[in-house]
Amino acid sequence: MSDFASVPLYHQLRAACAAEWSAYTEHRFVEALARGRLPESCFRRYLIQDYLFLIHFARAYGLAAFKAETLEDIRAAAEGLTAMAGEEMKLHVAYCEKWGLSEADMAAEPEAHATMAYTRYVLEKGLAGDLLDLQVALAPCVVGYAEIGRRLIDAPNTVKDGNPYAAWIEMYASEEYQGVAAAHIAHMDTLMARRGGPGRLAALTTTFHQATRLETAFWDMALEP
């Protein structure tokens, strides 16, 4: 029980799928981006699918508000939803415009299988299970991007001057985004205390593992020829 209580759930989950976690967070897509060598067509495909992804992620925050058991959790989900469907989406759209992608163009693109797979997996897991299942399914995305950003910003191999993807790295390394991820980690521990117990670790680990694999598949999709 002592480990269970003292190690944050997030770290237990990540430790239980170390190989998959590296495959995701140190993916060729990420490394090429850090070195400024990612083909622009791949990045554009990523941006388009990320736009479609965000729409369903916003819906996941709506679902979290419905599933919340405390006013505090409802408000946290409301903030996430408003950020996601409002400011985040607008920032993403503004950023994409610099890459020559209009919102109308992106909205008209078909969702890639990898986009459908991850987003529907998260939503369905949240509906079949409870708020903790939902937050764990979201974690590889919410926390993983923060980890990628923080690692890349300090990495000796990361190219900063003239790297067209520098702004992407800075965004996820920013204090603001790091705070979002830290809050997500803390919220999982609160929920584990309120709705969990050692018996849940096996299923939560499977969820985290599957969601991590689906994130990897998302990068794979962006690199497809």
Next chain:
Amino acid sequence: MSDFASVPLYHQLRAACAAEWSAYTEHRFVEALARGRLPESCFRRYLIQDYLFLIHFARAYGLAAFKAETLEDIRAAAEGLTAMAGEEMKLHVAYCEKWGLSEADMAAEPEAHATMAYTRYVLEKGLAGDLLDLQVALAPCVVGYAEIGRRLIDAPNTVKDGNPYAAWIEMYASEEYQGVAAAHIAHMDTLMARRGGPGRLAALTTTFHQATRLETAFWDMALEP
């Protein structure tokens, strides 16, 4: 088809349960409130249960965001959720404090059956059906209160001077709240065009009817000795 297309869905639904609609919107609770003759204990019970009610209503807006099929609908639901769990709730709490009710006191009260019945009915209808089913289940509350406010503010029998409930009437008669209700009516028509057809009227009428009866039961509860 011409009627179907030209008369707003909301007016069709209300016309199909005229007697129940009057029983709700012209309830003894409402009339006593307008005349300033409602016992304070009844109003306090109403305020407490309305606080508990709002928590679940906020959850319904979260559910609407999840069920939305367009970014526009996600954003509208996000606004409703943020208003409900944020500003509306705070206004309600501030208003209740004037009546000697602290938020902690209200949160500690058990939910009345009438509160559980209506809130869970709405949420369950929204989950079993689609976004239109959800919005129709919410309509007696969202639009009904606007109708009550508008009628009372102009009614010759309404006591304005020295009526301790005048602020309540003014809030629901306010232009801002009337706009919320008008948007709800318009949204139902949009959804009826996108997801509806004459075949749905029967079930939607049942939903509207049941939700109206549950609103009446909510007033009844507040008046219980």
Next chain:
Amino acid sequence: MSDFASVPLYHQLRAACAAEWSAYTEHRFVEALARGRLPESCFRRYLIQDYLFLIHFARAYGLAAFKAETLEDIRAAAEGLTAMAGEEMKLHVAYCEKWGLSEADMAAEPEAHATMAYTRYVLEKGLAGDLLDLQVALAPCVVGYAEIGRRLIDAPNTVKDGNPYAAWIEMYASEEYQGVAAAHIAHMDTLMARRGGPGRLAALTTTFHQATRLETAFWDMALEP
């Protein structure tokens, strides 16, 4: 922790709301039924509302199948659903016919608020939470009726000869129904081990408590003048 592991969850939940549990299982309706003194009109109202109740209870078993995480749980829910929507419903309908109630008549009756309140509460709880939340919300009905049947069949005050409600008591006291209830109790323990922990007890107790109160309100409704 030792209590937590050794006492079945069901007994912990019931012990935590002893007064409400007695109010439900020893309700005036039940006692009058045992003595053969329940007005027939009350029993008919009960039968009608129980018919409408069963429809939503069948839906709850469908929901349990969706929320199941193991093939075993899916199959258990499938059996429950098939029993509920098939054989149970047919037995209920055949029994009601002896009381002069046709299925068409019952289906045409409006749902009482008490019927809506409990059924939608259970379904909504199951959707917002997980399978354990759902099974706990169902327990006062599934297990409570078994307890009532077993207690009444042996009670010295129960009238057996000439009691028009004897068949009702026998049904819920039957070995078959006792087995259904025992399986429900065991399933809650399995789920508590797999998805639970001490932290969940508070919320599960609230759910059990609220569902018990809603069962009491169901008897109250049947006795209304």
Next chain:
Amino acid sequence: MSDFASVPLYHQLRAACAAEWSAYTEHRFVEALARGRLPESCFRRYLIQDYLFLIHFARAYGLAAFKAETLEDIRAAAEGLTAMAGEEMKLHVAYCEKWGLSEADMAAEPEAHATMAYTRYVLEKGLAGDLLDLQVALAPCVVGYAEIGRRLIDAPNTVKDGNPYAAWIEMYASEEYQGVAAAHIAHMDTLMARRGGPGRLAALTTTFHQATRLETAFWDMALEP
């Protein structure tokens, strides 16, 4: 409007994505199977993933029971669920054993992305939308396999003697399975009359289209080297 009323919804949906429908129902996997030339390793991978798929498909029938608005629809879903989780699953397991695959082995395999993508897509669509959305998302599977079976059994190119996959073709060409598919088609029309209208066609077409693409991805997965 006349077309809308007279042509079954299923045929409208299929006509709206003719190219994708051919890509799915005349997939290389299907053609190789018909000619007895499909590598056994591909068929085994298909059988394993189909086993994992069936578990989630059974859950979809549970969800359909929850979302049903009539006792008739609840019973139809209950039958589907029982068939799927019971008889169908056992037949599948027995069939797989002939191919050297035990149930325990299959249950231990990780779900392929293609399996997760389609099953979660169907479940999430059913939860976000209504029963019609769910049935349309299921249709490419339920009806598509019937179409494949019927076409192959009569096709001049299909190898019958000594084709190790002959039993698979016969199963889906069987009168029993054809009846299941015909019932699904009829049910979609019932639901379209009750909950639909011309306005829904666009979204339903997208759903059918996406589900068809996800079926194609399922065959692709089985053929992966």
